Amino acid sequence: MRKRGTKWLIVGLGAGLVLVxxxxxxxxxxxxxxxxxxxxxxxxxxxxxxxxxxxxxxSAHSRxxxxxxxxxxxxxxxxxxxxxxxxPRDQVAYVLGAGVHSQAFLDKNLKVxxxxxxxxxxxxxxxxxxxxxxxxxxxxxxGYDPATGKWASLGVGCEMCxxxxxxxxxxxxxxxxxxxxxSLTPDxxxxxxxxxxxxxxxxxGAHPFASDFRPGDDLDQRFDLAQEVPKGVPNxxxxxxxxxxxxxxxxGTVCTVCHxxxxxxxxxLRVPQGQLCLSEACHGGKLTGxxxxxxxxxxxxxxICHMPxxxxxxxxxxxx
Numbered sequence: 001m002r003k004r005g006t007k008w009l010i011v012g013l014g015a016g017l018v019l020v021x022x023x024x025x026x027x028x029x030x031x032x033x034x035x036x037x038x039x040x041x042x043x044x045x046x047x048x049x050x051x052x053x054x055x056x057x058x059s060a061h062s063r064x065x066x067x068x069x070x071x072x073x074x075x076x077x078x079x080x081x082x083x084x085x086x087x088p089r090d091q092v093a094y095v096l097g098a099g100v101h102s103q104a105f106l107d108k109n110l111k112v113x114x115x116x117x118x119x120x121x122x123x124x125x126x127x128x129x130x131x132x133x134x135x136x137x138x139x140x141x142x143g144y145d146p147a148t149g150k151w152a153s154l155g156v157g158c159e160m161c162x163x164x165x166x167x168x169x170x171x172x173x174x175x176x177x178x179x180x181x182x183s184l185t186p187d188x189x190x191x192x193x194x195x196x197x198x199x200x201x202x203x204x205g206a207h208p209f210a211s212d213f214r215p216g217d218d219l220d221q222r223f224d225l226a227q228e229v230p231k232g233v234p235n236x237x238x239x240x241x242x243x244x245x246x247x248x249x250x251x252g253t254v255c256t257v258c259h260x261x262x263x264x265x266x267x268x269l270r271v272p273q274g275q276l277c278l279s280e281a282c283h284g285g286k287l288t289g290x291x292x293x294x295x296x297x298x299x300x301x302x303x304i305c306h307m308p309x310x311x312x313x314x315x316x317x318x319x320x
Contacts, residue, residue, distance in 0.1 A: 033167040033177075035143025035152035035159050040169060042158075055262035061156035063098035065140035068105075071095075079103050079117030085124055086115035094154075096132070096140060101234070106132050110149075138209030139196035146211050161192050161261060163215045179215040186252035191219035193255040194238030200225040237312045244313030253282075277302040 046053050056062055058074065066075050068089075078099035081089040087105075091113065094106040104116040104127055112130040117123075130136070137144045142160045143152030152159065159165055163179035171177035181189050192215045201224050202210055210223035219225075227243070229236040241249055258276050259268045269276065278284045303310065305317050 033164040035164040036166055036169070037143070037152040037159075038157040039153075041162075041165060045158075052262040055260070055264050056158075058264045059262065059268060060098035060100050061160075061261070064096075064155045065106075065137070066095050066154055068092050068095050077103070078119060079105075079124070080122070083122075083124065086126075087113050094132075096136065106136075110137070112136065134206070135208060138207055138211050144211070146207060156196070161215055181215065181256065184216060186254045188216060188218070189256060190238065190241065190249075190254035191217070194219055194225075194242075195223070197235050197255075198223070198225060198238040199229045199233050199236040200239070240312035244311070244315075246314055248314050273301050273303055 042053060063075055068077065071077055075095070076099060077089075077095060079085065091107055092105040093108040094110070096104040096106060096112070099117070099119060101120070102116050102118050105113045107113055110132045112127065112132050112135070114127060114129050115124050116127040118125050132140075133149045134146060137149075137151060138146065140156070141151035141154050142157035143164065144150070152164075161179070161181055165178060168174065168178040181192055184192075191213075195210050195213045199208075201208060202212075203222055203224060210219060213219060213222045225239060225242060226236075229239050237255075241254070245253075258270060258273075260270045261268070263270065267273075271279075276282065306314055308315065
C-alpha cells in the first residue's frame with residue numbers, strides 16, 4: 001500500500017525499472033535529509049546536465065571505489081596480477097581507486113589487501129592491511145555511516161558535494177533544498193573538497209575522515225587538520241592550501257577555481273595549467289620581470305617554480 005505523504009519515482013536500473021518511494025520534504029527537513037544514492041540524482045539530471053553527468057561518470061571520483069565484477073571499459077583493473085602480486089585476483093571484491101596513480105584492493109569483508117599497484121613503475125608495492133570501514137570508506141563512498149558500515153553509493157557521487165537529497169526530491173524549492181557549492185563562501189567551497197583531500201583526524205580521533213561532515217558545514221568543527229603532513233602522504237592538498245595558500249587562498253582562489261569536479265582531463269583542470277594562471281581573471285597581463293613571458297607556459301609550466309613538487313603551496317622563488 002502506498003503511504004500518504006510519499007512521492008514515487010520510477011528509476012531505470014540495468015535492464016529493469018524500479019519504483020522507489022521518496023518521503024516528501026517538510027519544513028526544516030533539509031538539515032536532517034537522508035542520502036539516497038546516485039541513481040535518483042541521475043534519473044532527473046542525466047538529460048538536463050548531460051555534460052556534468054557524463055564528465056563525472058568518466059572521472060576518477062566516480063571510480064573511487066567499485067566492485068570488481070563491474071570491470072568494463074570505464075572501470076578498469078590496471079594492476080597486473082601475473083606480475084608477482086601479493087594476493088590472487090579472486091580474493092578481490094572491491095577496487096579502491098581509478099588507477100590514475102595507484103590502485104588498491106579490498107576483500108569481501110572490506111579489508112584492505114596487503115599490496116597496491118603503482119601505475120608509474122608498473123609494479124606492486126607493499127600496503128599495510130587495514131579495515132576500510134574505519135579508514136577508507138568515508139571518502140571512497142557517498143553517504144557512509146561508520147556506525148552501521150553502510151553507504152548510499154560507492155565512489156564519490158553527487159551527494160558527496162551537493163549534500164543528501166531526500167529533502168530535494170520532494171521539495172518545490174529545488175535550489176534551496178540542496179547544496180549548490182558555487183553559492184557558498186570560498187572557504188566553505190574548499191571544505192567540501194577538503195573533507196577528503198586532507199590529512200588529519202575526526203574530532204573523536206577514530207577516523208582519518210570527518211564522518212559527520214555534510215557539504216556546507218564548517219569542516220574545522222568536525223575535523224582536526226594536521227599542521228604537518230608526513231612525506232609521501234597523498235591527497236593532502238587541502239592541508240597545503242590552508243597552510244601555504246597565501247594570497248591565493250585569501251583572495252578566494254580555491255579548488256574549483258582551477259579544477260572542475262565534473263571534468264575528465266589531467267588533474268581535472270578546467271583548462272591547461274598555464275592558461276589558468278595567465279587568464280585575465282588571474283595573472284594575465286600582470287607578469288613582470290625578464291624571467292616571465294606569456295609564452296613561457298608553452299615550454300615550462302608555472303607550477304614548476306611556484307608549486308614545487310606539485311604541492312598546493314604557492315611560493316615566490318628568489319633568484320640565487
